[in-house]
Amino acid sequence: xxxxxxxxxxxxxxxxxxxxxxxxxxxxxxxxxxxxxxxxxxxxxxxxxxxxxxxxxxxxxxxxxxxxxxxxxxxxxxxxxxxxxxxxxxxxxxxxxxxxxxxxxxxxxxxxxxxxxxxxxxxxxxxxxxxxxxxxxxxxxxxxxxxxxxxxxxxxxxxxxxxxxxxxxxxxxxxxxxxxxxxxxxxxxxxxxxxxxxxxxxxxxxxxxxxxxxxxxxxxxxxxxxxxxxxxxxxxxxxxxxxxxxxxxxxxxxxxxxxxxxxxxxxxxxxxxxxxxxxxxxxxxxxxxxxxxxxxxxxxxxxxxxxxxxxxxxxxxxxxxxxxxxxxxxxxxxxxxxxxxxxxxxxxxxxxxxxxxxxxxxxxxxxxxxxxxxxxxxxxxxxxxxxxxxxxxxxxxxxxxxxxxxxxxxxxxxxxxxxxxxxxxxxxxxxxxxxxxxxxxxxxxxxxxxxxxxxxxxxxxxxxxxxxxxxxxxxxxxxxxxxxxxxxxxxxxxxxxxxxxxxxxxxxxxxxxxxxxxxxxxxxxxx
Amino acid sequence: xxxxxxxxxxxxxxxxxxxxxxxxxxxxxxxxxxxxxxxxxxxxxxxxxxxxxxxxxxxxxxxxxxxxxxxxxxxxxxxxxxxxxxxxxxxxxxxxxxxxxxxxxxxxxxxxxxxxxxxxxxxxxxxxxxxxxxxxxxxxxxxxxxxxxxxxxxxxxxxxxxxxxxxxxxxxxxxxxxxxxxxxxxxxxxxxxxxxxxxxxxxxxxxxxxxxxxxxxxxxxxxxxxxxxxxxxxxxxxxxxxxxxxxxxxxxxxxxxxxxxxxxxxxxxxxxxxxxxxxxxxxxxxxxxxxxxxxxxxxxxxxxxxxxxxxxxxxxxxxxxxxxxxxxxxxxxxxxxxxxxxxxxxxxxxxxxxxxxxxxxxxxxxxxxxxxxxxxxxx
Ligand code: HEM
Ligand SMILES: [Cu+2]
Numbered sequence: 001x002x003x004x005x006x007x008x009x010x011x012x013x014x015x016x017x018x019x020x021x022x023x024x025x026x027x028x029x030x031x032x033x034x035x036x037x038x039x040x041x042x043x044x045x046x047x048x049x050x051x052x053x054x055x056x057x058x059x060x061x062x063x064x065x066x067x068x069x070x071x072x073x074x075x076x077x078x079x080x081x082x083x084x085x086x087x088x089x090x091x092x093x094x095x096x097x098x099x100x101x102x103x104x105x106x107x108x109x110x111x112x113x114x115x116x117x118x119x120x121x122x123x124x125x126x127x128x129x130x131x132x133x134x135x136x137x138x139x140x141x142x143x144x145x146x147x148x149x150x151x152x153x154x155x156x157x158x159x160x161x162x163x164x165x166x167x168x169x170x171x172x173x174x175x176x177x178x179x180x181x182x183x184x185x186x187x188x189x190x191x192x193x194x195x196x197x198x199x200x201x202x203x204x205x206x207x208x209x210x211x212x213x214x215x216x217x218x219x220x221x222x223x224x225x226x227x228x229x230x231x232x233x234x235x236x237x238x239x240x241x242x243x244x245x246x247x248x249x250x251x252x253x254x255x256x257x258x259x260x261x262x263x264x265x266x267x268x269x270x271x272x273x274x275x276x277x278x279x280x281x282x283x284x285x286x287x288x289x290x291x292x293x294x295x296x297x298x299x300x301x302x303x304x305x306x307x308x309x310x311x312x313x314x315x316x317x318x319x320x321x322x323x324x325x326x327x328x329x330x331x332x333x334x335x336x337x338x339x340x341x342x343x344x345x346x347x348x349x350x351x352x353x354x355x356x357x358x359x360x361x362x363x364x365x366x367x368x369x370x371x372x373x374x375x376x377x378x379x380x381x382x383x384x385x386x387x388x389x390x391x392x393x394x395x396x397x398x399x400x401x402x403x404x405x406x407x408x409x410x411x412x413x414x415x416x417x418x419x420x421x422x423x424x425x426x427x428x429x430x431x432x433x434x435x436x437x438x439x440x441x442x443x444x445x446x447x448x449x450x451x452x453x454x455x456x457x458x459x460x461x462x463x464x465x466x467x468x469x470x471x472x473x474x475x476x477x478x479x480x481x482x483x484x485x486x487x488x489x490x491x492x493x494x495x496x497x498x499x500x501x502x503x504x505x506x507x508x509x510x511x512x513x514x515x516x517x518x519x520x521x522x523x524x525x526x527x
Numbered sequence: 528x529x530x531x532x533x534x535x536x537x538x539x540x541x542x543x544x545x546x547x548x549x550x551x552x553x554x555x556x557x558x559x560x561x562x563x564x565x566x567x568x569x570x571x572x573x574x575x576x577x578x579x580x581x582x583x584x585x586x587x588x589x590x591x592x593x594x595x596x597x598x599x600x601x602x603x604x605x606x607x608x609x610x611x612x613x614x615x616x617x618x619x620x621x622x623x624x625x626x627x628x629x630x631x632x633x634x635x636x637x638x639x640x641x642x643x644x645x646x647x648x649x650x651x652x653x654x655x656x657x658x659x660x661x662x663x664x665x666x667x668x669x670x671x672x673x674x675x676x677x678x679x680x681x682x683x684x685x686x687x688x689x690x691x692x693x694x695x696x697x698x699x700x701x702x703x704x705x706x707x708x709x710x711x712x713x714x715x716x717x718x719x720x721x722x723x724x725x726x727x728x729x730x731x732x733x734x735x736x737x738x739x740x741x742x743x744x745x746x747x748x749x750x751x752x753x754x755x756x757x758x759x760x761x762x763x764x765x766x767x768x769x770x771x772x773x774x775x776x777x778x779x780x781x782x783x784x785x786x787x788x789x790x791x792x793x794x795x796x797x798x799x800x801x802x803x804x805x806x807x808x809x810x811x812x813x814x815x816x817x818x819x820x821x822x823x824x825x826x827x828x829x830x831x832x833x834x835x836x837x838x839x840x841x842x843x844x845x846x847x848x849x850x851x852x853x854x855x856x857x858x859x860x861x862x863x864x865x866x867x868x869x870x871x872x873x874x875x876x877x878x879x880x881x882x883x884x885x886x887x888x889x890x891x892x893x894x895x896x897x898x899x900x901x902x903x904x905x906x
Contacts, residue, residue, distance in 0.1 A: 050691045051684070058763045058833060125832030131760045137737065138720040138762060141860050142659075144833060226738025227859075232721060233736060267602070269612035297723060297758075298734045299741035302644045306637060313629045317622060324621045327589060330596040334608040337601075345597070349590060356582035363632070365639040366575045368732045369560055372723065372758040437557030438727045440758045443766030448691045452556055 005506055013108075016100035017506065018085045021107050023403070025082025026396070028110060030472070032074030033389075035118070037465055039067035044427075044461040047454050052445050060444035061129035062121065068132030072250065073157045074114050076388040080253040081106075081164045083395050084192050086403065088168060090497040090504060091186045093177030093513045098170035106163035113156035120146035131442060133243065136224030136235040140216045147217065151210045158203045165199035168192055177496070179515030183274065186495055188256030190277050194284045195252045198245045201288070205242040209235065233298055240291035248287040250384060251351075252280060254391035255322060258344045261398055262326055264492040265341035266333030272325040279318035279325075286315045296367045305364050312362040316355065323352050338490075339413030343394035346421050347386050354382030357432065372442075374450075375435025381428045393420075393471065400475070401489045405503030406482025412474045419467035426460030561727050564753070565745055568730035570639045578632060585628075643730075646742040649712030653703070657715075657722030657735035657757065659862050660764035660821070661869075664703050667714075671787040674869050675699045677767045679817060685767075697754040702771035706780040707747050715741040719864070720762060726755035726772055734759060747774040762862065764821055798872035798896040804880070807893050811881025814874045819882075822862055827886035834862065838886035847892060850879055851902055872899040 005011045005020065015021060042063045046054045055063070085103065089096055097103050120127040125144035128134065139147060172193045176185070185193075212235075215221040222228025224235045255276075263270045270276070292300060292308040300308075326348050335341070357379040361367050370376060401407050430453035435441075439450045446454065485502040500508045562572045600606040654665040658674075665672035678698040684691050692698075705711045715724050717735035724743075725732040728751075733743040747753075757768035775783070802810075816825060822834040829836035837843050842850050854875055857865035866875060876894040883890040 050695060051688075052686055057766065058830065061760070061763065061765075123832070129763075135721055135760070138760065142720055142762060142862060226736075230738075232738065266600075267608040269610065271612050272614075272618055273612070275618050297732050298736065299739060302641065305640060305644075309636065309640070310633060313633065316629060317625050320625045321618065321622060323589060324617075327593045327596070328617070329612075330593060331600065332606075332609040332611075333596065333600050334602045334606045335597060335600055336603070337597075345593075348593070352586065352589065356586065359582060360575065360578050363574055363578055363636045365571050365636060365643055365730075366578070368643065369571060369575070369727060369730060371732060372725075433556070433558045436560040438561070438755070440725075440756050440766075442760045443756075445685060445696060445766050447695050447697050448693070449557060 014104065016096070016104050018089050018097045018100070018103065019403075019504065019506065021097075021103050022082045022084075022086030024107055025078045025085060028107075029075050029079035029082060029392075032070050032078070032114065034468065034472075036067050036070035036075055037468065039063045039070065041461060041465055043067065044458040046444055047446070048458040049455060050446055050448050050451055055444070057444045058126065058129055061131070061442070062127040064442055065128045065131055065134075066118070066121070069117065069128075070114070071384070072132060072246070073154075074110075076250045076384070076392070077161060078110060079392045080192075080195070080250075080388075081161075081168075083188075083253065083257070083392070083399075084164075084168055087399065087497060088171055088189055088192060089175070090402075090500065090508060091189050091495055092172065092175060092180055093496050093509045093515070094171060094175035095507060095509045097167050098175055099167045102163050103167050106160045106167065109156050110160050113153045113160070116149050116156075117153040120144075120149050123149070133239060134213075135239070136213065136216070136232050137226075140213050140224055143217070148214070151214050154210045155207055158207045161199050162203050165196035165203075168196040169200075172196075177509070177512040177515055183277070184515070186256070187259035187270070187273070187276055187280075188253065191252045191254075191256030191259075191280050194280050195249050198249050198252070198284055198287070202242040202245045202249075205238060206246075209238045209242065212238075233295075236295050236298060237291070240294045241288075244291040244294065245284075245287045247380075247383075248283060250388045252284065254347065254351075254387050255280060257391045257395045257398075258326065258347050260495070261340050261344040261394055262329050262348075264398075264490050264494065265338060265344075266330050266335050267492040268329060268333040270325070271328040272321070275321055276325055279321045282318040283315060286311060286318070290315065293362060293364075293367070296364045297371050309362060309364040313359070316359050316362075319355055323348060323355070336491075338397075339408070339410060339417055340394045340398035342414065342417045342421075343390045343397065346417070347390045347394065350382055350386030350390070350424070354379055354387065357382060370435065372440055373435035374431040374439045374441055377441050378428050378431035378435060381431070385424055385428070390420075396475070398490075399497070400478055401482075401485035402497060402500075402502050402504055404479050404482065405485055405501075406478045407485045408474055408478040408482055412470065412477075416467055416470045416474060419470065420464055423460050423462075423464030423467055427457050427464055428460070430454075430456050430460075563728040563730050564747060564749065564751060565729055567639070567642055567745070568728060570635075570642065571730045574635055574639055577635065581628060581632065585625075643743075646712050646744045648710065649744060650709040651706065651711045652714060653705070653711060654714045654716070654740075655703075655724050655735065657717035657719075657724065657761070657768075658864060659719050659762050660757070660768045662703075662724070662768070662770060663718075663869075664701075666784070669784055671784055671791075672868075673701050673787070675701045675703065675771070676817070677769060681769075682767075682817070694754065696767060697756065697769045697771070699769055699771045702752070702773045704773050704775060704780060704783050705745075705747065706777045707750055707774045708777065710744060710746045712742060712744045715743060719862070721759050722757045722761045722768070723759035724755075724770060725758040726753050726770055728753040728755075729772065732758060750774050750776060767821075794871045794873075798900050800873075801895060801897075802873070802876070804893050807877045807880040808884060810873070811877035811879070812885070814870065814878040815881050815885075818866075818870070819878065827882075827888075837882050838888065840888075843882045844888055844890060847879075847883075847894065848902075850883065851875075851894065851899065854879060855899070855903060855906075867903055872896040872903075875899045 046060055123146045125146060127146055128150045130139040172189055212223040216223055222230035224230045224232050259270055290308060290312045293312045361370055397413055434450040434453040439446055487501050488498045560572055560575050652667040654667055656663040662675045678700050681696050681698050684695055715733040715735045717737045722735040723732060724735055729745045731743050731745055733741045751774050753772045755770040757765060823829050823837045827837035842853050855867045857863045873896045876896045876899050880893040883892060
């Protein structure tokens with residue numbers, strides 16, 4: 001038990017410890033968040049006013065593409081995997097992940113994938129410039145030469161995700177402490193279990209579609225080339241069969257995080273634990289049969305259009321159940337508003353607003369007007385930034401004392417929250433208006449009609465960016481000089497992770513904890 | 528205590544109301560979707576407003592409860608936490624009510640969708656083809672077709688601090704002309720990558736996909752000018768691919784069609800004349816700047832790895848025949864299009880002459896329009 005980490009850099013290179021790997025994932029994601037954020041700021045700087053001032057259109061397209069890819073695959077997904085690595089074993093009373101050696105690999109191939117992706121910026125012809133959705137034939141027949149590196153990078157990221165997902169499933173199914181039945185697992189564990197199945201189902205589809213591209217580009221096939229008898233729309237069907245579940249991959253673990261935080265700070269059990277589990281599963285199921293709502297304008301038959309519209313509208317039902325459950329958890333609680341709670345509440349409000357615009361987008365005839373405008377940009381940022389980023393931020397503040405043994409600076413956390421909250425809304429709310437007024441997305445320059453809203457959006461974006469610098473500072477400060485944290489940390493703490501000391505020792509639960517039926521440490525709300 | 532919560536309520540609802548009212552009176556700060564000018568666009572707008580108000584309504588209730596709890600049930604106010612965590616009745620209610628609202632919304636959505644898809648019995652068919660980065664319009668059965676590019680006025684304002692005009696980037700050299708009071712069907716396709724033909728006021732958006740012909744339609748009752756843009760990322764100049772539709776009375780439309788046929792004859796006539804080197808060069812310069820410079824750059828340097836240079840290029844300093852073939856047929860699989868029917872023989876002769884003598888190429892040779900005509904006819 002005295003066995004601790006190896007000294008120096010080899011500790012990190014060879015580690016199989018879930019906590020080390022979790023930390024590496026989180027730092028990697030944080031770095032990617034800043035790089036992807038910088039690309040977003042290039043976009044917003046160019047869009048500050050009409051006319052081309054800072055970058056050329058081709059470079060602008062490279063920025064949107066890399067921003068989207070890096071945020072999705074580099075920032076959000078690795079952050080969730082990092083949280084899973086850190087927390088799932090501690091939440092289910094396991095000593096480590098089930099497949100620790102593979103865990104090391106699934107992390108370490110990621111930096112290579114992203115180094116390769118970002119290096120395309122310096123290649124002749126430039127980085128990928130066809131959007132994160134990389135529709136063929138723009139991304140095949142008309143792409144810059146660097147597209148091949150992009151394809152390899154995607155393959156590696158996909159492999160990493162699949163390995164991570166297998167590991168998480170194996171851990172959850174096999175390594176739970178005796179007495180922890182499935183319906184006693186914390187929701188974060190549940191949501192990750194479902195997410196991991198989604199990953200295993202759709203990452204191969206992504207790998208397939210980029211492999212087809214590779215064949216079209218280098219081996220003379222024409223999957224997507226109409227001139228050779230191929231079909232550009234096939235690309236979109238395959239892409240979105242991956243892509244739609246992917247957006248749920250970026251939100252389901254967030255549901256789990258928020259379901260842990262709200263009960264803690266409301267000092268009241270989570271309302272409707274089992275309906276939360278069922279709602280998550282229904283959302284995951286529905287996510288497989290709605291992909292074509294991203295393609296309402298490609299010219300599907302009327303019947304197909306109707307089916308996809310109804311299926312999409314249905315997702316609002318389980319999502320609504322979740323929101324109602326969180327609100328009811330707060331109702332008649334005894335609430336305090338520490339930083340994690342602020343981020344969690346903002347999550348519920350802003351994610352709901354994003355859900356509303358999603359419901360509007362589900363109306364196929366109206367989507368003909370919304371599609372590919374800034375209204376869509378507003379919609380997906382309202383789900384992704386508060387949904388994924390705010391929940392991850394909330395999780396970091398919530399568990400940071402457990403990870404480091406130090407308390408973060410509460411005042412600075414609150415300042416971070418408010419600047420981020422205001423910045424986010426100032427950035428993305430006006431995009432609803434510019435989109436409804438007809439501004440297409442992915443354009444480097446625009447008509448003066450939309451100038452005022454764009455100027456406001458750009459100011460908000462820089463404000464949001466500044467808030468994140470504060471976050472970085474606060475995390476470093478916590479590690480360096482934060483005051484000592486207690487074991488339970490929060491007054492309303494529930495769950496096994498709060499039974500181990502802060503900081504969590506390098507090895508935990510080498511002997512499984514015994515979970516009695518009425519164990520008070522189990523997740524709040526478990527029957 | 529109650530006062531606080533009702534203040535919250537009043538505050539949120541008045542913000543929402545104010546936003547909604549501004550939407551109606553949009554001026555400098557456009558807030559809402561256009562109502563448009565067709566029956567379909569009115570229905571789409573109605574659907575949009577209905578679902579928006581449902582969302583606002585649900586939002587007021589949900590956020591109302593939430594803000595109430597945050598105001599009243601805080602520890603600092605001495606609130607003691609209750610312990611309830613389940614209620615099957617509640618959970619059934621809030622599954623059932625949204626479901627009913629959705630069914631209620633699905634009815635108008637379905638009927639508008641059917642209307643959008645009803646492309647039968649059109650009076651006029653127009654084939655719309657998307658190119659990087661322009662549109663081609665063909666009036667089927669009328670022997671009239673032309674290309675529609677970003678207007679020069681807009682192009683000149685892109686760089687530099689120049690004041691942007693009202694229609695900046697939303698103006699074209701040749702607008703699409705349609706008759707009022709007629710059902711016009713658009714057949715939409717593309718020649719290279721995927722584009723999307725979108726005119727908000729007509730509520731028409733259809734992807735233009737190589738190898739596919741998509742259908743869509745409109746019926747405009749009053750004359751007017753309606754503007755839109757390409758709505759699918761289609762490469763570098765995706766933001767510079769506007770659409771202008773001009774609806775005119777039937778008589779005016781017929782006159783215009785006649786003029787277009789006349790103009791086609793004039794082009795054929797012009798191809799027979801002999802032009803001096805200077806005429807070719809200067810006309811070539813303006814064609815180059817309007818059509819070629821977007822990729823090959825105004826100074827002919829191209830963009831390394833993306834678009835080849837003209838200055839010192841093998842084609843522009845090699846055999847005339849090869850140069851002509853490249854411009855006429857394009858280079859398949861690249862952004863270099865076949866210009867045979869985008870430019871007149873005079874323009875092709877002029878721009879080739881220009882390319883061979885500008886940017887230090889100094890080839891000293893030139894091409895006559897009739898050479899272009901002969902070349903295309905011999906293929
Ligand atoms: C400071 C925060 C952010 C700002 C200011 C920002 C801004 C933008 C802008 C201006 C665009 C271009 C929209 C267009 O022209 O179509 C964009 C696209 C996008 N953003 Fe963000 N964004 C931010 C954060 C995020 C985050 C956290 C995510 C994901 C979790 C994200 C995901 C995307 C995606 C997927 C696209 C689409 C890229 C594409 O068009 O291919 N963004 N963002
Ligand atoms: Cu286009």
